[in-house]
Amino acid sequence: MIPATFTQTSEREWKLSGSWTVLGLEHLTQQIATQACASGEVTLEGSDLEALDTAGAWVLQRWLRQHGARAALSHWPPRLEKLMALVATHPEGPLVQPPEVSLLARAGKTAADGLRQALDLLVFIGETAGAAMRLLAHPARIRWRTVLRNIQLGGFEALPITGLMAFLLGIVVAYQGADQLRHYGANIFVVDLVGYAMLREFAPLITAIIIAGRSGSSYAAQIGTMLVTEEVDAMRTLGIEPLELLVLPKVAALAIALPLLTIWADVTGVFGGMVMARVQLDIGFHEFIDRFGRELHGASLLIGVGKACVFAIIVAIIGCFQGFRTRGSADSVGRQTTISVVQSIFLVIVADALFSVVFSKLEL
Amino acid sequence: MVTPEPVLRMSKVCTRFGSHVVHQDVDLEVLRGEVFAIVGGSGSGKTVLLREMVMLQRPTSGAIEMLGADITALGEEESLALRKRWGVMFQHGGLFSSLTVRENVGLPLREHSTLDDELIDAIADWKLSLVGLAADAGLKFPDELSGGMLKRASLSRAIALDPELLFLDEPTSGLDPASAAGVDELIRRMHSLYGLTIVLVTHDLDLLWQVCDRVAVLGEARVLAIGSMEELSHLEHPIIRGYFDDPRARKARERAAA
Numbered sequence: 001m002i003p004a005t006f007t008q009t010s011e012r013e014w015k016l017s018g019s020w021t022v023l024g025l026e027h028l029t030q031q032i033a034t035q036a037c038a039s040g041e042v043t044l045e046g047s048d049l050e051a052l053d054t055a056g057a058w059v060l061q062r063w064l065r066q067h068g069a070r071a072a073l074s075h076w077p078p079r080l081e082k083l084m085a086l087v088a089t090h091p092e093g094p095l096v097q098p099p100e101v102s103l104l105a106r107a108g109k110t111a112a113d114g115l116r117q118a119l120d121l122l123v124f125i126g127e128t129a130g131a132a133m134r135l136l137a138h139p140a141r142i143r144w145r146t147v148l149r150n151i152q153l154g155g156f157e158a159l160p161i162t163g164l165m166a167f168l169l170g171i172v173v174a175y176q177g178a179d180q181l182r183h184y185g186a187n188i189f190v191v192d193l194v195g196y197a198m199l200r201e202f203a204p205l206i207t208a209i210i211i212a213g214r215s216g217s218s219y220a221a222q223i224g225t226m227l228v229t230e231e232v233d234a235m236r237t238l239g240i241e242p243l244e245l246l247v248l249p250k251v252a253a254l255a256i257a258l259p260l261l262t263i264w265a266d267v268t269g270v271f272g273g274m275v276m277a278r279v280q281l282d283i284g285f286h287e288f289i290d291r292f293g294r295e296l297h298g299a300s301l302l303i304g305v306g307k308a309c310v311f312a313i314i315v316a317i318i319g320c321f322q323g324f325r326t327r328g329s330a331d332s333v334g335r336q337t338t339i340s341v342v343q344s345i346f347l348v349i350v351a352d353a354l355f356s357v358v359f360s361k362l363e364l
Numbered sequence: 365m366v367t368p369e370p371v372l373r374m375s376k377v378c379t380r381f382g383s384h385v386v387h388q389d390v391d392l393e394v395l396r397g398e399v400f401a402i403v404g405g406s407g408s409g410k411t412v413l414l415r416e417m418v419m420l421q422r423p424t425s426g427a428i429e430m431l432g433a434d435i436t437a438l439g440e441e442e443s444l445a446l447r448k449r450w451g452v453m454f455q456h457g458g459l460f461s462s463l464t465v466r467e468n469v470g471l472p473l474r475e476h477s478t479l480d481d482e483l484i485d486a487i488a489d490w491k492l493s494l495v496g497l498a499a500d501a502g503l504k505f506p507d508e509l510s511g512g513m514l515k516r517a518s519l520s521r522a523i524a525l526d527p528e529l530l531f532l533d534e535p536t537s538g539l540d541p542a543s544a545a546g547v548d549e550l551i552r553r554m555h556s557l558y559g560l561t562i563v564l565v566t567h568d569l570d571l572l573w574q575v576c577d578r579v580a581v582l583g584e585a586r587v588l589a590i591g592s593m594e595e596l597s598h599l600e601h602p603i604i605r606g607y608f609d610d611p612r613a614r615k616a617r618e619r620a621a622a
C-alpha cells in the first residue's frame with residue numbers, strides 16, 4: 001500500500017495519489033492542515049489515486065470547507081466520486097457532546113445514590129427474611145440439594161486455602177509475640193496469645209475474608225450474569241421465587257459452612273502457633289496443649305464461631321444483593337462483583353469492631 | 365461482460381465436533397460485489413461456516429481462500445492485515461457494553477490509525493447517520509438501545525473501516541417487520557455505496573428475495589444448491605422446497621415481484 005500524498009500542480013489544481021484510506025493517511029492529516037487553498041472551485045486530479053475511503057473523503061472535504069472551496073474531480077473512478085459527493089452533502093455541525101454535570105450535582109448524586117443503595121439493602125434484607133419465614137412455614141419446599149451443593153462449593157472446597165492461611169497466621173502471631181514475651185521470661189504465655197487471638201479474632205476474620213473473596217464474589221457474578229441473560233426473569237415467570245432459589249440456599253449454606261470453616265481455621269491456626277512456639281521459645285507440643293486446655297475456655301471458641309455465623313450472613317447477603325443490582329451489561333457484572341467483595345469485607349470488619357465493643361461492655 | 369473474480373473460495377471444508385459432522389466437503393465461491401446468502405435449518409451449521417470464514421474457528425479440514433490468501437495457513441501479521449479488510453456484524457450486536465455507541469464505531473479507527481480523536485468522532489457520527497441513527501444515539505450505551513438500533517449500530521461498526529467484505533449474521537432476526545425492512549434497505553444501500561461484497565446468514569425470506577444475488581442452501585452437512593432464488597425455486601429437494609412452498613414464502617416472493 002502506498003501512503004497518501006498530495007501535491008499542488010498549479011494554483012487551482014492539486015494532484016492526489018496513493019491510498020487515501022484509514023491505513024494510508026497517517027501524517028497527511030497534519031500536513032494538509034498547513035496547506036492553504038484558494039476559495040472557489042479547485043480541481044482535484046485523481047488519476048493516480050489508488051484508493052479512497054470515508055476517512056480520506058472526510059479529510060479532503062473538511063479541508064475544502066475550511067477554505068470555502070468546492071472540489072471539481074478530474075479522472076476519478078466513478079465509485080469514489082459517489083462517495084466523495086455523499087460526504088460533501090453531510091453538514092459538519094459541532095459534535096454532540098454529553099451534557100456537562102457540575103461538581104455539586106455529581107456530589108449530590110453520589111450521596112443520593114449511596115442513601116438509596118442503603119435503603120435498597122434494607123429492603124433486600126427484609127425481603128430475604130420474609131422469604132425465609134415463608135419457607136420455614138413450608139419446610140418441604142426447602143431446597144436441601146442446592147444448600148448441600150453450596151456447602152460443598154463454598155465450604156468443603158475452601159478447606160485447603162482457609163487451613164493454610166490460618167496456619168500461616170498462627171505462625172505470624174506466635175513469632176511476633178515470641179520476642180516480646182522472651183524479654184519478660186513469660187514464654188509460656190504464647191499459648192494464651194495464640195489461643196485467644198486465633199479463636200476469638202483471627203480465625204473467624206480470615207475465614208470470612210477468604211469466603212468473601214471466593215464465594216461472595218461468585219454469588220454476585222452468577223446472579224448478575226443470570227440477570228443479564230434474563231434467566232432471573234424466566235424464573236419469575238415460571239413461578240419460582242428467585243430469592244428462594246438463588247439467595248436463601250446460599251445464605252443457609254454459608255451460615256453452616258463458615259462456622260465449620262472457622263473451627264477448622266482454629267485448629268490449623270493454633271497448630272501453626274504451636275510449631276512456632278516450639279521453634280522459637282522451646283515450648284514442646286505437650287506443654288503447649290496442656291496449658292491450652294487449662295487456660296482457654298469454651299466461651300472463646302463459641303464467641304468466634306458465633307461471629308463467623310454473622311459474618312457468613314453478611315457475606316452471602318451482600319454478594320447476592322450486589323448481584324441483583326447488576327444492570328444490563330458485562331461491564332456492570334464486573335463492577336458489582338468488585339463492589340460485593342469490598343463491601344462485604346468492609347462490613348465484616350465493622351461488625352467485628354462492634355462485637356469487640358459489645359463484648360468489652362459485657363466483659364466477656 | 366467479465367466474470368467477477370471470487371473473493372472467497374471454500375473447498376472441501378469439513379467440520380466435526382467430536383463425532384458430530386457439521387460440514388462434509390462444503391464447496392462454495394463468493395464473487396466480488398455480490399450479496400451472497402447462506403440459508404439452512406437450525407443446526408445446519410450456517411453460523412459455524414460464517415465463523416470459519418472470519419477466522420473465529422478452524423475447519424477440521426479443507427481450504428478457505430479469502431481475498432487471495434489461504435486463511436488456514438496465515439501468520440499473525442497477515443491475518444491482522446486481512447481482518448482489517450472485512451467487517452463483521454454479529455447476531456446479538458457484539459457491541460462493547462462499556463463503551464458508548466460512538467466509541468464502539470470509532471474503536472476500529474482508533475486501533476488501526478493515527479487519526480486524531482475529533483476526526484474519528486466525526487467519522488463515527490457520519491457512519492451512524494448512514495445507518496439511520498440520530499446523533500444523540502452515539503452517546504448512549506448499547507444496553508440503552510432497542511433491538512433495531514442495536515443492529516444498526518453494529519452494522520455501523522462493521523463498516524467503520526470501509527471494508528471490502530461484510531459478514532452479517534442474521535441481520536434481521538428479532539426485529540419487527542418495519543425495522544427488518546429498514547435493515548434490508550440499509551444493506552442494499554451499503555452495497556451500492558461501497559460496492560462491497562456481502563455474505564450473510566439469514567432466515568428472512570424477504571431479505572433473500574429482495575437483496576440477495578445468490579443463495580447457498582445448507583443441509584445434510586453439505587451445500588444442497590447454490591443459485592439465485594429464481595433458480596432455486598425450480599429445484600425439487602424437500603429442504604429447498606421449504607423456502608418456496610409455504611404461504612409465507614409465497615407472500616415474500618410476491619412482495620419481491622411487486
